[in-house]
Amino acid sequence: MRLSHDHHIAILLHGGTQGTKGKTGLAMLRYSPLPIVVVIDQDCAGQSLLEKTGIDRKVPIVSSVAAALTYEPTVLAIGIAPSGGAIPAAWYQEIKQAAANGLSIVNGLHTPLSKDPNLTALMQPDQWIWDVRQEPPGLTVGSGQAKHLNCLRVLTVGTDMSVGKMSTNLELYKACQLRGIKAKVIATGQTNLMLGDDGVALDAVRVDFAAGAVERLMLKYGPDYDILFVEGQGSLMNPASTATLPLLRGSQPTHLLLAHRAGQTHIHNFAEFQIPSLPEVIRVYETVASAGGTFAPTKVVGIALNTAHLSELEARVAIAQTQKDTGLPCTDTVRFGAESLLEAILCRV
Numbered sequence: 001m002r003l004s005h006d007h008h009i010a011i012l013l014h015g016g017t018q019g020t021k022g023k024t025g026l027a028m029l030r031y032s033p034l035p036i037v038v039v040i041d042q043d044c045a046g047q048s049l050l051e052k053t054g055i056d057r058k059v060p061i062v063s064s065v066a067a068a069l070t071y072e073p074t075v076l077a078i079g080i081a082p083s084g085g086a087i088p089a090a091w092y093q094e095i096k097q098a099a100a101n102g103l104s105i106v107n108g109l110h111t112p113l114s115k116d117p118n119l120t121a122l123m124q125p126d127q128w129i130w131d132v133r134q135e136p137p138g139l140t141v142g143s144g145q146a147k148h149l150n151c152l153r154v155l156t157v158g159t160d161m162s163v164g165k166m167s168t169n170l171e172l173y174k175a176c177q178l179r180g181i182k183a184k185v186i187a188t189g190q191t192n193l194m195l196g197d198d199g200v201a202l203d204a205v206r207v208d209f210a211a212g213a214v215e216r217l218m219l220k221y222g223p224d225y226d227i228l229f230v231e232g233q234g235s236l237m238n239p240a241s242t243a244t245l246p247l248l249r250g251s252q253p254t255h256l257l258l259a260h261r262a263g264q265t266h267i268h269n270f271a272e273f274q275i276p277s278l279p280e281v282i283r284v285y286e287t288v289a290s291a292g293g294t295f296a297p298t299k300v301v302g303i304a305l306n307t308a309h310l311s312e313l314e315a316r317v318a319i320a321q322t323q324k325d326t327g328l329p330c331t332d333t334v335r336f337g338a339e340s341l342l343e344a345i346l347c348r349v
Helices: 023-031 049-053 065-071 089-100 165-179 190-194 207-224 244-251 278-293 312-326 339-347
Strands: 009-012 036-040 075-078 104-107 129-131 152-158 183-186 227-230 255-261 270-274 299-306
Touching: 009 023, 009 065, 009 089, 023 036, 023 049, 023 075, 023 165, 023 190, 036 065, 065 089, 075 089, 089 104, 152 165, 152 244, 165 183, 165 190, 165 227, 165 255, 165 339, 183 207, 207 227, 207 244, 227 244, 244 278, 255 278, 255 339, 278 299, 278 312, 299 312, 299 339
Parallel strands: 009 036, 009 075, 075 104, 104 129, 152 227, 152 255, 183 227, 255 299
Antiparallel strands: none
């Protein structure tokens, strides 16, 4: 299933227009070329998307699916992940109303909806539900064969979850397009898949086959591209994360980029776990990537610093300090562009 320009999208984003919980919907608003006609957020209804998010896209914000119908959407995309993964009852009623009014549903949550009889009973033959988080058929274990590809393989890793790994990849891809470099984004999460990139929802794949799922994508696209930007997931520092290691093994990266939120000192939601200094984080990732020489040595070549919570002056100071601390190029790719990180990648070929 893929979204296309024939679809007019409403994004369900209750409570997620600000902060980090609505990153799927916000990424769609920032990066998707598809027609997004309305945002549904009861907390920000009637307010300016630009003023609330900094995203310069003329899309109205309304309070409910009922109010969104005025803008004639054909698809409801669930753009926020609720705490614990379960769909709140109020949201479920909104999804039912969308289905009853002819909208198809794009669901990036862990809870599948395509077999929900309460929803399917409301839908007409031309409607559909796309549960994005599904394991592809025919997967095998990894074998490390991506190391034989001639293309550059860039994996973005993080000090924590939700620190900007996906945005970094998308900004690097844009920079490659401007230069005429043949690059492709490999999606490994629901947001990138909803943006239209090919890939796999890695957190829906059984752990034994996770590296193989990534490897299959690398072997499919590697021969035809100069650079593959592999979407990072999770963090080796986060106790709830299991996706980073299979990404390292399946992609056999030639380059690593480290994403970090400026000023963050502890793992979000696990405050008893402290994030090491960035030089130490770099050492850990490079050590795990090479596994003592089993795999090719892979270096972190730049830092993607998330400064969305800082003023521009504060952001520039944080970037300068990070460059000093790590000896590596650093930027906020969303705020200042990705050119310096792309240069760092191309210089280490």
